[in-house]
Amino acid sequence: MAVAPLSVTAPEVVTIKRALLSVSDKTGIIDFAKALADKGVELVSTGGTRKAIADAGIAVKDISEITDFPEIMDGRVKTLHPRVHGGLLGARSVESHANAMAEHNIPEIDLVVVNLYPFEETVKAGKDYATTVENVDIGGPAMIRASAKNHAFLTTLVDPSDYAQVLELIGKHGGVPYEQRKRFAAKAFSRTAAYDAAISGWFAQELEIEAPTYRAFGGELSEVMRYGENPHQKAGFYKNASTRPGVATAVQVQGKQLSYNNINDTDAAYELVSEFDPEKSAAVAIIKHANPCGVATGASLKEAYGKALQCDPVSAFGGIVALNRTLDEEAATEIIKIFTEVIIAPAATDEAKALIASKKNLRLLLAGDLADPREEGVMVKSVAGGLLVQSRDNGVVDDLDLKVVTKRQPTEQEMADLKFAFKVGKHVKSNAIVYVKDGATVGVGAGQMSRVDSARIAARKAEDAAEAAGLSEPLTKGCVVASDAFFPFADGLLAAAAAGATAVIQPGGSMRDDEVIKAADEAGLAMVMTGMRHFRH
Structure with a gap:
């Protein structure tokens, strides 16, 4: 049953006479406390915050002077008291509330400044279970929610960046106007929601609960985007507690602001290139619209980039380039020869x-490390009326039990290329077909409704690339091919064979596997089945 509303008269401006300050992040708190005190505001505080303010020579009351009760249980219980929450929740224009406050000697609190125990930072730091649980704040969220609910009479601050605005409002209006109190309240509830989402998400991960009854996701605004996928769409970039290296953790060294599409494509590029061990070979992925248009390995980044670019030089224009090693001058010289939107790498030389x-608009992002393709995680997609949540696709072909199902065994080079192709296929929109030769993609077919169409499109793109490079025949002649899912019919396989493929890697599992295997044998192909599908939508 819904609670009946109170008949509350909210003052247009609330003068700040008493402020309660209790912060974990003490950024700016001393200057803010001094400015409030200089305006005649009585300061009440707790624990370390009170000590910091007092040590700065600013008059401040301990919370126990209000509660008439000491902090107990190592500070776990200090603000959970009727004289605190009565001062936060009392609707002062309601006679019964005002009488109760007077009867029980509950002081009015006009400003609450609270930020929370660093739970997200504790998770990022990889602390043990007990330490992480101890950094779950209880009193802080309770005070934030109470004062934010009662924003008709209180101002709630959860972000040090808002201190200056409050002082400006006090100077201009003598207090905080109602409309601004509402905005601060909305921000406060968003903060506690994101905080609780981080806690519940951590518990689900720790306890390996695959499908929690309730699921929440939160993040902190990193930047407001110019627009979303299209100019008429609004968008923002939010970061969460994840430490997975990539676009969200990278430092942007130079270049204009990233767009929504830039971030989406850069994430796709870095996840793909992270599949390749930098100790074994240099690797480069060129991405356009979240699909690879060229991926290659080589002895150097320059060599890998050249091979990746050759796959589809037309699509590479205006693309994203991801590298698995420190970007060096030699590779950079080649990359800037064509228009590129973003370069992302673990690091870069001076x-x-x-x-x-020299390319002032070119964004350079340094992620510090590669992402672990085997790392567990959660992926979220919104649908009308809900969310689809699944674990990250952390299957790696090197870990799979590969089965040769044809009469012909693949050669050593074919097997190396097959594994390469399957790694790339994992990052191509379904239906996906990837042709590979000598550690480089030579044709990519993505996002088609029919697998045979993907095979044909990839072959056609290889023909176009060969013509652009002045080659007598496409590089698909003598290549291998990967399919992200099984061939439902032999036609897709035969289209790949017609393009020049000599070996195939696919998950298997079709009702017509025997028919497809027979077709491969008749065409003299070697075929490997992985038992793992990599659909990507």
Whole structure:
């Protein structure tokens, strides 16, 4: 049953006479406390916050002077008291509330400044279970929610960046106007929601609960985007507690603001290139609209980039380039020869940075490390009326039990290329077909409703690339091919064979596997089945 509303008269401006300050992040709190005190505001505080303010020579009351009760249980219980929450929740224009406050000697509180125990930072730091649980704040969220609910009479601050605005409002209006109190309240509830989402998400991960009864996701605004996928769509970029290296953790060295599409494509590029061990070979992925248009390995980044670019030089224009090693001057020289939107790498040499600086709009992102393709995680997609939540696709072909199902065994080079192709296929929109030769993609077919169409499109793109490179025949001649899911009929397989593929890797599992295997044998192909599908929508 819904609670009946109170008949509350909210003052247009609330003068700040008493403020309660209890913060974990003490950024700016001393200057803010001094400014409030200079305006005649009585300060009440707790624990370490009170000590910091007092040590700065600013008059401040301990919360126990209001509660007439000491902090107990190592500070776990200090603000959970009727004289605190009565001062936060009392609707002062309601006679019964005002009488109760007077009867029980509950002081009015006009400003609440609270930020929370660093739970997200504790998770990022990889602390043990007990330490992480101890950093779950209880009193802080309770005070935030109470004062934010009662925003008709209180101002709630959860972000040090808002301190200056409150002082400005006090100077201009003598207090905080109602409309602004509402906005601060909305921000406060968003903060506690994101905080609780982080806690519940951590518990689900720790306890390996695959499908919690209730699921929440939260993040902190990193930046407001110019627009979303299209100019008429609004968008923002939010970061969460994840430490997975990539676009969200990277430092942007230079270049204009990333767009919504830039971030989406850069994430796709870095996840793909992270599949390749930098100790074994240099790897480069060129991405356009979240699909690879060229991926290659080589002895150097320059070599890998050249091979990746050759796959589809037309689509690479205006693309995203991801590298699995420190970007060097040699590779940077090649990359900036065509228009590129973003470069992302674990690091970059000073020489490479200086070279890229000549392209002032080119974004350079340094992620510090590669993402672990085997790492567990959660992926979320919104649908009308709900969310689809699934674990990250952390299957790696090197870990799979590969089965050769044809009469012909693949050669050593074919097997290396097959594994390469399957790694790339994992990151291509379904239906996906990937042709590979000598550690480089030579044709990519993505996002088609029919697998045979993907095979044909990839072959056609290989023909176009060969023509652009002045080659007598497409590089698909003598290549291998990967399919992200099984071939439902032999036609897709035969289309790949017609393009020049000599070996195939696919998950298997079709009702017509025997028919497909027979077709492969008749065409003299070697075929490997992985038992794992990599659909990507």
